[in-house]
Amino acid sequence: xxxxxxxxxxxxxxxxxxxxxxxxxxxxxxxxxxxxxxxxxxxxxxxxxxxxxxxxxxxxxxxxxxxxxxxxxxxxxxxxxxxxxxxxxxxxxxxxxxxxxxxxxxxxxxxxx
Amino acid sequence: xxxxxxxxxxxxxxxxxxxxxxxxxxxxxxxxxxxxxxxxxxxxxxxxxxxxxxxxxxxxxxxxxxxxxxxxxxxxxxxxxxxxxxxxxxxxxxxxxxxxxxxxxxxxxxxxxxxxxxxx
Numbered sequence: 001x002x003x004x005x006x007x008x009x010x011x012x013x014x015x016x017x018x019x020x021x022x023x024x025x026x027x028x029x030x031x032x033x034x035x036x037x038x039x040x041x042x043x044x045x046x047x048x049x050x051x052x053x054x055x056x057x058x059x060x061x062x063x064x065x066x067x068x069x070x071x072x073x074x075x076x077x078x079x080x081x082x083x084x085x086x087x088x089x090x091x092x093x094x095x096x097x098x099x100x101x102x103x104x105x106x107x108x109x110x111x112x113x
Numbered sequence: 114x115x116x117x118x119x120x121x122x123x124x125x126x127x128x129x130x131x132x133x134x135x136x137x138x139x140x141x142x143x144x145x146x147x148x149x150x151x152x153x154x155x156x157x158x159x160x161x162x163x164x165x166x167x168x169x170x171x172x173x174x175x176x177x178x179x180x181x182x183x184x185x186x187x188x189x190x191x192x193x194x195x196x197x198x199x200x201x202x203x204x205x206x207x208x209x210x211x212x213x214x215x216x217x218x219x220x221x222x223x224x225x226x227x228x229x230x231x232x233x
Contacts, residue, residue: 043224093220105155
């Protein structure tokens with residue numbers, strides 16, 4: 001079945017450090033891949049997505065590339081800010097319509113000034 | 114658009130009481146999802162609906178949990194009787210089924226702010 005494995009946290013960085021959060025997946029077919037972010041006390045919100053191999057999703061300085069050969073979708077940011085402190089979830093969905101997403105367990109990121 | 118609306122935002126109740134959580138999805142969306150989030154188990158999908166019809170309720174933990182969607186703009190998740198282990202944050206999310214080729218989207222779900230349930 002479909003599954004997502006996400007690096008365990010928590011991750012603590014200093015401001016302006018480089019961020020990588022690893023995500024690998026197992027799926028049949030060609031799933032869409034997502035990164036969601038959850039700020040304290042809020043619901044999840046979409047950060048970026050990619051719908052086919054070699055697509056790069058980007059938003060707010062974050063990037064992730066859909067790598068089919070390594071079944072990965074690692075999240076990166078070149079210079080994190082305190083405001084990036086949140087929990088990040090990798091997820092995959094089925095192609096062709098809105099159905100359920102499979103989420104990773106989440107990685108908590110804390111950025112210190 | 115106001116986004117997905119959930120009520121109440123916080124609920125504190127005593128063991129054995131009935132709890133009803135409410136959700137209003139984004140207008141026009143045809144999928145609705147109920148999730149539960151705890152530190153121990155992470156984010157779990159409980160049930161989801163398509164066009165008001167329950168599609169998959171395999172995540173509902175037991176018969177104490179039930180969910181309904183009487184119309185396209187309202188859904189409830191009920192726990193009766195509640196137990197302390199039901200304490201969690203419950204999220205509702207909605208989405209619109211569109212072909213990726215039409216809008217360039219893939220299965221994005223829009224989450225509500227959640228209901229924090231505490232069962233004493």
